[in-house]
Amino acid sequence: MAHGPAKGFTRWLYTTNHKDIGSMYLWFSFAMFFLGGFFALVIRAELFQPGLQIVEPNFFNQMTTMHGLVMVFGAVMPAFVGLANWMVPMMIGAPDMALPRMNNWSFWILPFAFAMLASTLFMEGGAPNFGWTFYAPLSTTYAPASVTFFIFAVHIMGASSIMGAINIIATILNMRAPGMTLMKMPLFVWTWLITAYLLIAVMPVLAGVVTMMLMDIHFGTSFFDAAGGGDPVLFQHVFWFFGHPEVYIMILPAFGVVSAIIPTFARKPLFGYSSMVYATASIAFLSFIVWAHHMFTVGMPLFGELVFMYATMLIAIPTGVKVFNWVTTMFKGSMTFETPMLFSIAFVILFTIGGFSGLMLAIAPADFQYHDTYFVVAHFHYVLVPGAIFSITAAVYYWLPKWSGNMYDETMGKAHFWLAFIGLNVTFFPMHFSGLAGMPRRIPDYNPLWADWNMISSVGAFLFGAAQLLFLFIVIRTIIGGKKATAEVWEGSHGLEWTVPSPAPYHTFSTPPEVK
C-alpha cells in the first residue's frame, strides 16, 4: 500500500522510488554542472589575454579535458536520466520504473565514478590531459598515470548509462496505462525511448575502446600503437562510432522537452506529432553512419570522404522538419512567455544556429579550414548549451511546480533567462569569428590577432556562470516555499502528469489511469 518515504539518509541510499532517484540524479547533475563550469572558467580566465598568466599549459589541458568529461557524462546525461525518472512514469501512467532496484544502483555508482575522476586532479602527474576525445597514442603511450583511473571511471559511467537505458525501455514498453498506445505517448517519452536504444548500442563501444587503451597501457598490446602494428586512426573510428550517437543522446531528450513546453504556452497542440516521431528515429539512424565527419582530415580516401559528407548533410533534413514543426506549433497560437517558454524559444533559435554551423562543417573541403578551430568549439557549444542545457533548464522551470508544489518567482526566472541568454551569446558567438580567423582549439595561449574575441568570450563566460548561481538560488527558494501550485500548474498544460496533485504524491498511479 502507498506509504511515505523513510526518514534520514537511508531514505536516499536505499530508495527505489523513481521520484527520489530522479531528484538525486538532478541534484548530482547540478553539482557536476557547477564543477564543469568552474573548469570552464579557469580556461576562460587563462584565455582572457594572450600570454600565460594563471595556469601552465599542462594544467590547462587537464582543465579542457575535465570540463568536457564532466559536462558530457556528469551534467548533461544524468540530468536527462533524472528527468526521465521523474517524468516518464508520470507521463505514461505507471506507478514507478520497471526495475526500481537497478534504478537505485545505476544512480549510486555515479558519485563514485566522478569522485574517482575528480581525484585524478590531485594525483602525481595530474588529471587526464588529452582532451575529452582522448585520441591515442596521446592517451595511451604518452598519457599521465591517472589515465587508468579515468578508464575505470568511464566504465562505471557506461554501466550506469546502460542500466538506466534498459530501465527506461522496460518501463516504456511494459508499463504504459491502458489506452496509452505508442503513438499517443508524449514526445518526451518517445525521444527517450529512442535515446535509450542509442545508449545501449554505443556505450559498450565506448567501454570497448577504453578497454583496448587499458590493454595497450598495461598489457603490452598494440591496438593503437603504430610501432607495434596498431593503428591510431582505428581509435578515432571506434571512438566516434560511439561519439556521434552520443551527441544525439544529449540532444534527443531535449527535443522531447521542448516539444512538451512549446504547445503548452502556445495553447495549441504540437504540429506534426507523427512526423516528429519519425524525424527523431531518422536522426537516430543517421547518427550511426556519419561518424567519420569528425575525421575529415585524417586522410580517408576520396570515396570515404564523399560518403560521410553526403550522409552528414542528410541530417539537416529531419532536423529541419523538427524546427519547422516547432515554429508552426507557435504559428496562430495564443502565446505567453513564462520562463520555460523563453528557454524553449531560445533553444529553437540557438540550436538552429548550431545546426547551421553543423551543416557548414559537413562540407568536407570547408571543414579542412574549420576543423579543430574555435569555429568547431562555437558549433558544439551552440548545440549543447542552448540545446541540452537550456532544455534541461526549461524542463526544471516547467516541472518544478509539479515536483515541489510551489511556483518559482517569475521575475527572477526571467532575469535568469536573460542573463544566461546574453552570457551564452557573448561567450560563444565570437568563437565563430576567432575560429574562422584561424585560432586552433585547445591552446592555452595565442597570437594577439584573436585577443579581442577571446576577451569578449571570457567576459561572457563569467556572466553565464553568475547566471547559474541565480538559478541555484531560485530552485532552492522554490523548494522551500512560495505560491502553491495547482495540479494543472499551467493554463495550457496537457498530459497525465498534470492530473496528479502538486507536489506529486510519493506514489502516483498505483491504479492505472484510463487513457482515451
Place this chain on the structure above:
Amino acid sequence: MLSISRRSLGLLFAVAVAFLPALVYAGEWQLNMTEGVTSVSQSVFRLHMVILIICVVIGIVVFGVMFYSMYAHRKSRGAKAANFHESTTLEIIWTVIPFVILIAMAFPATSTLKKIYDTDNADLDILITGYQWKWKYEYLGEDVSFFSNLSEKSRQQIYSKAPKSADYLLDVDEPVLIPVGKKVRFLVTAADVIHSWWVPDIAVKRDAIPGYVNESWTLVEEPGTFVGQCAELCGKDHGFMPIVLKAVPQAEFDAWLAEKRAAATAIAEAAKQQLSFEELYAKGEEVYISRCAACHQDNGQGIPGVFPAIAGSAVATGDLASHLSVILNGVNGTAMQAFAEQLNPVESAAVTTFQRNAFGNNTGDIIQPIDIVNFQQDQ
C-alpha cells in the same frame, strides 16, 4: 553575392561592438575565413560563403515566421489559438526543399574535394614529420632536412617578460621554403603522437599520424609568407608549434637549398674541434633552454609524474654512455625523443656537458663533439 555577405557580417560586427565595452587589445577584428592565395583555398572560401549565405537566408525566413508569431499571436494581444496540428503537404514541402538545396550544395563540394585529392604530378616532395612540439621538414631527393621550432623571440614573450610582437607564437627559427609556381606535394606523418599540419592561406590541413603518410599539395603563384599552427591536441606545448611557410622565386629557393647543404658540411667539420668547458656550458645552456626546457623545465626540476628532473637525476649524474644514449636515441614509449637527428654533434656535446654540470649536478665531466661522433659510430 560575396559583398552582400560581407556587409551582413559587418552588421553583426557593428552590433557586437556597440554591445561591448572598449577592449584593451586593438586587434584586427578579423571576422571571416581567409580567402588564401591558392586556387584551392579560394574554392574553399567560395564554398564557405555559399553555405553561409544559404544558412543566413533560411535563418531569416524561419526566424522571421517565428518572430512574427511571437509578436502577432500572443495572448496579451488577444490571440485565440487555432487548432490545426497536421498537414502532410507542408511536411512534404519542408522535406523536399532542403533536400534539393543539399543536392545543389553537394556538387561544388564534391568537385573541390576532388581537386584537393589530386596530388599527382608534383614538382617537389616535402616530407613533414610532427614531433612533440616541432616540425621536421625533409626535401626528398634534395638531401636537405631540418627541424623547425618556435622562435626564441616568442618563447621570451610567453610569460610577458617581453611585449608581444604581431607574430607572437606564429614565428619559427627555420621557416619551410617552397618555390612559387610549382606544385609542391606534402607528405605528412608524425614521430610520436598525432599532430595536424595547417596553413590557412593555402587551405591545407592534414593530420600527421604515426604510421601513416598523408598527402596534400599546394601551388602558390606569388611570393609570400604564410603562417599556421598545429591543429591537433598533441600534449603540453600543442599551442607552441607554429608553421611558417615561405613561397620564394625558384632561383632564391635553389640558392637556399645549396646554403642548407653547405651548412650541413660545415657542421661535420665543426664536430672535429675541441671546445673549452665554458664554451660547451654556455652553448649547452642555449640548447637546453630551446630543446629540453619545455619538458624538463628551466630549473631542471621537470614536472613530477610527467617529465623527470635533470637536477640530481641518476641518468645525468651516472654512467655517461647511458646518458648519451637517452639524449641521442631517446626512450621508447615515452615523450623523450631521439635527439641525434635534431642536434648536431657540437650541440649534443654542449647540452650533455651542461646537463652533467648544471643544477647542482657538478660531475665535472666535459664531453667533446668528437665523443658524440665516436659514440654514434660504436653503437
